[in-house]
Amino acid sequence: MNFEVVKRVRDAVSVPLVLHGASGISDADIKTAISLGIAKINIHTELCQAAMVAVKENQDQPFLHLEREVRKAVKERALGKN
Structure with a gap:
């Protein structure tokens, strides 16, 4: 990332900044x-x-188990980004 660009944009605008493709x-x-x-x-x-x-990892499990494991994995990954 080019942090100097982030600083320049932050100083030039008065809106919240979004980082796409992180x-x-x-x-x-x-x-x-x-x-x-x-x-x-x-x-x-x-x-x-x-x-x-x-x-x-759970493809042979019943759908509800699979869904629960997918939600858990996504949540854990998202929480790990704090």
Whole structure:
């Protein structure tokens, strides 16, 4: 990430900043981005990857079990990004 660009944008506008495509960005860089004014972070790809791992690991289970495990995996991945 180019933090200087984030600073310039933050100083130039008066709206909350959103970081798109944050999947794969290190936790340290995300924390720095937040400290510079990023208010929303999109990690859709990373959440989908967690869901797919859960599907593969539980593909032979009944649907309700599979659904529960997918939700759990996505929640754990999202909570791990704080």
